[in-house]
Amino acid sequence: MPEPERKPDVEIGASVKADELVFRETPEVTERAGGEPEGESGTDTDRRNLPRPAKPNVTYRDVRVSHRLSARLTGADPADEPDDEPDYDEPAENEPAENGSTERDGDEPGGR
Template structure:
Protein backbone atom coordinates (compact mmCIF):
# COMPACT_ATOMS: atom_id res chain seq x y z
CA UNK A 1 0.00 0.00 0.00
CA UNK A 2 1.41 3.42 -0.85
CA UNK A 3 2.50 5.60 2.01
CA UNK A 4 2.47 9.35 1.38
CA UNK A 5 5.74 10.98 2.37
CA UNK A 6 3.90 13.55 4.53
CA UNK A 7 2.23 13.91 6.97
CA UNK A 8 4.19 11.47 9.09
CA UNK A 9 1.52 11.20 11.81
CA UNK A 10 -1.85 11.73 10.03
CA UNK A 11 -5.16 12.25 11.80
CA UNK A 12 -7.06 10.89 8.79
CA UNK A 13 -6.07 8.24 6.23
CA UNK A 14 -8.22 6.92 3.41
CA UNK A 15 -7.08 4.07 1.20
CA UNK A 16 -8.58 2.21 -1.73
CA UNK A 17 -7.51 -0.67 -3.97
CA UNK A 18 -8.74 -1.84 -7.36
CA UNK A 19 -7.86 -4.94 -9.35
CA UNK A 20 -8.74 -6.12 -12.84
CA UNK A 21 -7.89 -9.09 -15.02
CA UNK A 22 -7.94 -6.83 -18.07
CA UNK A 23 -8.16 -3.08 -18.52
CA UNK A 24 -8.20 -1.15 -21.80
CA UNK A 25 -8.43 2.60 -22.39
CA UNK A 26 -9.88 3.95 -25.63
CA UNK A 27 -8.34 7.35 -24.89
CA UNK A 28 -5.70 8.58 -22.48
CA UNK A 29 -7.58 9.60 -19.29
CA UNK A 30 -7.24 13.06 -17.76
CA UNK A 31 -6.82 12.52 -14.02
CA UNK A 32 -6.39 15.11 -11.30
CA UNK A 33 -6.19 14.75 -7.54
CA UNK A 34 -6.98 17.58 -5.17
CA UNK A 35 -6.66 17.01 -1.44
CA UNK A 36 -6.48 19.78 1.14
CA UNK A 37 -6.41 20.12 4.92
CA UNK A 38 -7.50 23.54 6.14
CA UNK A 39 -6.61 25.75 7.91
CA UNK A 40 -2.89 25.09 8.10
CA UNK A 41 -3.14 21.30 7.98
CA UNK A 42 -0.94 19.05 5.91
CA UNK A 43 -2.14 16.64 3.23
CA UNK A 44 -0.45 14.17 0.88
CA UNK A 45 -1.41 11.29 -1.39
CA UNK A 46 0.32 8.48 -3.22
CA UNK A 47 -0.39 5.42 -5.35
CA UNK A 48 1.27 2.15 -6.25
CA UNK A 49 0.49 0.41 -9.54
CA UNK A 50 1.12 -3.16 -10.60
CA UNK A 51 1.21 -3.92 -14.36
CA UNK A 52 -0.11 -0.44 -15.17
CA UNK A 53 2.21 2.44 -16.17
CA UNK A 54 1.76 6.00 -14.91
CA UNK A 55 0.91 7.08 -18.47
CA UNK A 56 -1.39 4.49 -20.07
CA UNK A 57 -1.60 4.15 -23.84
CA UNK A 58 -4.87 4.10 -25.77
CA UNK A 59 -5.96 0.74 -27.22
CA UNK A 60 -3.47 -1.27 -25.17
CA UNK A 61 -4.81 -4.08 -22.99
CA UNK A 62 -3.21 -4.21 -19.55
CA UNK A 63 -3.54 -7.49 -17.66
CA UNK A 64 -3.58 -8.47 -13.99
CA UNK A 65 -3.48 -4.88 -12.78
CA UNK A 66 -3.72 -3.50 -9.27
CA UNK A 67 -3.88 0.09 -8.08
CA UNK A 68 -3.45 1.03 -4.40
CA UNK A 69 -4.20 4.66 -3.48
CA UNK A 70 -3.90 6.45 -0.14
CA UNK A 71 -4.54 10.01 1.01
CA UNK A 72 -3.46 11.21 4.47
CA UNK A 73 -4.04 14.46 6.35
CA UNK A 74 -2.82 16.03 9.57
CA UNK A 75 -5.49 18.37 10.89
CA UNK A 76 -5.23 21.46 13.03
CA UNK A 77 -7.49 22.81 15.75
CA UNK A 78 -9.30 25.79 14.17
CA UNK A 79 -9.97 27.27 17.63
CA UNK A 80 -6.26 27.42 18.52
CA UNK A 81 -4.25 30.57 17.72
CA UNK A 82 -1.41 29.44 15.40
CA UNK A 83 0.99 31.93 17.06
CA UNK A 84 0.50 30.46 20.54
CA UNK A 85 2.88 27.68 21.76
Protein backbone atom coordinates (compact mmCIF):
# COMPACT_ATOMS: atom_id res chain seq x y z
CA MET A 1 0.00 0.00 0.00
CA PRO A 2 1.47 3.43 -0.91
CA GLU A 3 2.35 5.81 1.90
CA PRO A 4 -0.04 8.77 2.35
CA GLU A 5 1.40 12.04 1.10
CA ARG A 6 2.55 14.36 3.88
CA LYS A 7 0.96 17.78 4.14
CA PRO A 8 3.18 20.79 3.46
CA ASP A 9 5.20 22.21 6.36
CA VAL A 10 4.56 25.74 5.06
CA GLU A 11 1.82 27.05 2.83
CA ILE A 12 1.31 30.65 1.72
CA GLY A 13 -1.59 31.91 -0.35
CA ALA A 14 -2.57 35.23 -1.85
CA SER A 15 -5.47 36.47 -3.99
CA VAL A 16 -5.97 39.67 -5.92
CA LYS A 17 -8.86 41.03 -7.93
CA ALA A 18 -9.34 44.00 -10.23
CA ASP A 19 -12.30 45.50 -12.03
CA GLU A 20 -10.00 46.49 -14.90
CA LEU A 21 -6.35 45.75 -15.61
CA VAL A 22 -4.13 46.98 -18.47
CA PHE A 23 -0.45 46.10 -18.93
CA ARG A 24 1.58 48.63 -20.89
CA GLU A 25 4.08 45.90 -21.75
CA THR A 26 4.06 42.12 -21.45
CA PRO A 27 4.81 41.32 -17.80
CA GLU A 28 7.91 39.26 -17.10
CA VAL A 29 7.12 36.84 -14.29
CA THR A 30 9.63 34.58 -12.56
CA GLU A 31 9.04 32.35 -9.58
CA ARG A 32 11.46 30.51 -7.33
CA ALA A 33 10.79 28.37 -4.30
CA GLY A 34 12.60 25.69 -2.37
CA GLY A 35 13.41 24.25 1.01
CA GLU A 36 16.73 24.21 2.82
CA PRO A 37 18.63 22.04 3.61
CA GLU A 38 16.44 19.51 1.75
CA GLY A 39 12.96 20.24 0.55
CA GLU A 40 10.24 20.11 -2.06
CA SER A 41 8.01 22.93 -3.17
CA GLY A 42 5.03 23.43 -5.41
CA THR A 43 2.82 26.22 -6.66
CA ASP A 44 -0.73 26.49 -7.91
CA THR A 45 -2.18 29.52 -9.69
CA ASP A 46 -5.82 30.04 -10.58
CA ARG A 47 -6.50 32.89 -13.03
CA ARG A 48 -9.85 34.22 -14.15
CA ASN A 49 -10.17 36.55 -17.15
CA LEU A 50 -6.39 36.92 -17.42
CA PRO A 51 -4.61 34.79 -20.05
CA ARG A 52 -1.04 33.65 -19.80
CA PRO A 53 0.83 35.54 -21.08
CA ALA A 54 -1.10 38.76 -20.73
CA LYS A 55 -0.98 40.99 -23.80
CA PRO A 56 0.05 44.64 -23.67
CA ASN A 57 -2.56 47.38 -24.12
CA VAL A 58 -5.53 45.03 -23.70
CA THR A 59 -8.12 45.84 -21.03
CA TYR A 60 -8.93 42.78 -18.93
CA ARG A 61 -12.11 43.05 -16.86
CA ASP A 62 -13.20 41.30 -13.65
CA VAL A 63 -9.74 39.80 -13.12
CA ARG A 64 -9.00 37.43 -10.26
CA VAL A 65 -5.73 35.64 -9.55
CA SER A 66 -5.11 33.26 -6.64
CA HIS A 67 -1.67 31.83 -5.98
CA ARG A 68 -0.54 29.22 -3.49
CA LEU A 69 3.01 28.21 -2.61
CA SER A 70 3.70 25.16 -0.48
CA ALA A 71 6.90 23.57 0.75
CA ARG A 72 7.97 20.72 2.94
CA LEU A 73 11.23 19.39 4.27
CA THR A 74 12.19 16.02 2.83
CA GLY A 75 14.68 14.97 5.51
CA ALA A 76 13.66 12.98 8.58
CA ASP A 77 10.04 13.23 9.69
CA PRO A 78 9.85 15.77 12.57
CA ALA A 79 7.71 13.26 14.50
CA ASP A 80 10.72 10.90 14.55
CA GLU A 81 13.03 13.48 16.12
CA PRO A 82 13.66 13.40 19.89
CA ASP A 83 11.92 16.15 21.83
CA ASP A 84 14.74 18.31 23.20
CA GLU A 85 12.45 21.28 23.79
CA PRO A 86 12.08 22.36 27.43
CA ASP A 87 8.74 21.88 29.14
CA TYR A 88 7.25 25.37 29.38
CA ASP A 89 4.40 24.32 31.67
CA GLU A 90 6.54 24.79 34.78
CA PRO A 91 8.63 27.89 35.54
CA ALA A 92 12.39 27.44 35.47
CA GLU A 93 14.30 27.56 38.75
CA ASN A 94 14.14 31.06 40.32
CA GLU A 95 11.63 32.15 37.68
CA PRO A 96 8.39 33.58 39.06
CA ALA A 97 5.40 31.26 38.88
CA GLU A 98 2.08 32.52 37.49
CA ASN A 99 1.07 33.81 40.92
CA GLY A 100 4.26 35.89 41.14
CA SER A 101 6.07 33.74 43.73
CA THR A 102 9.36 32.01 43.02
CA GLU A 103 8.24 28.80 44.78
CA ARG A 104 7.59 25.66 42.79
CA ASP A 105 5.94 22.40 43.82
CA GLY A 106 8.28 20.70 46.27
CA ASP A 107 10.11 23.92 47.26
CA GLU A 108 10.14 24.79 50.89
CA PRO A 109 8.72 28.23 51.71
CA GLY A 110 11.29 30.75 52.93
CA GLY A 111 14.19 30.05 50.62
CA ARG A 112 17.09 27.59 50.68
